[in-house]
Amino acid sequence: MSLAQGRTLALPAHCHEEDQIAFVLAGCRHFILPDHCVFVSAGQALRIPAGLVHSSRDIGVETRCVNLYLTPGYGADPADSAALLGGIVNDTPHHVLSIPTPETHLPHVPSLGRIDALAHRHHMTREAYSRRFRREYGISPQGFQLLSRLNSAKAFLRQGQSLADTAFHAGFADQSHMGRLFRRAFGTTPRSYQGKQSASEERRL
Structure with a gap:
């Protein structure tokens, strides 16, 4: 919450x-x-x-x-x-x-280096694949990859991992890098998010 x-x-x-x-x-x-x-x-x-x-x-x-x-x-x-x-x-x-649950869920886009492979699998150029992805899901493949890492960071924080460990496991260069992107996407800092999760858990006990 x-x-x-x-x-x-x-x-x-x-x-x-x-x-x-x-x-x-x-x-x-x-x-x-x-x-x-x-x-x-x-x-x-x-x-x-x-x-x-x-x-x-x-x-x-x-x-x-x-x-x-x-x-x-x-x-x-x-x-x-x-x-x-x-x-x-x-x-x-x-x-x-x-809002009705979307019929098509966002696909798994493993890593930036794999976008070329995904485009090839769909018989498309990287640029055409990216345009289609953005049209269908409202975000670029690269943007979705970043969101996946940020959502992974949220999961690690809920598990009580430290900010440094969370940044490492979620694939960010350091805490500062993760913090800037986390705040931009979710409107709060990782430390504040983790603190609110802990407070919510205490209220439930």
């Missing part, structure tokens, strides 16, 4: 390995999805399926938003999502907006 607050909550294209529920406590959030955009006002929540690339834009309004990250499919019914949120925040949202 995390809290996003302020007038500048814009994030670039990214995805999560978990389902995300964004519950707006005050203000409004503007989410950009592959084929449409969604405005989520105070008292509303948006459930974004795992693996769905999305971004958000600033609309110049002071906003507070609670983000929950859940096992894919857990509490997927809007009524269940509302009940889940009601147990965490004082006010249950009036309406939970749901």
Whole structure:
């Protein structure tokens, strides 16, 4: 769980390995999805399926938003999502907006050096393959590779690994490199993310 607050909550294209529920406590959030955009006002929540690339834009309004990250499919019914949120925040949202689970999930793109091989397998040039990938998934193959590493870093942090070990195992040059990219993608630092996860675990005990 995390809290996003302020007038500048814009994030670039990214995805999560978990389902995300964004519950707006005050203000409004503007989410950009592959084929449409969604405005989520105070008292509303948006459930974004795992693996769905999305971004958000600033609309110049002071906003507070609670983000929950859940096992894919857990509490997927809007009524269940509302009940889940009601147990965490004082006010249950009036309406939970749901996005259908994508029929095509993002593929596994192993490493930058393999993109040429993937393009060849599809009988395409690297450039044509990259254009098609971006058209279908809203992000470049290289961008997806980076997101995969950042989501791996989140998993390591939830397991309690140190920042240095997380950066190493997730394939980053160092903690600073990981930290800059992590904050740009998720709007928080690795240390802050790990601290919030620990606090959430303590509240559950």
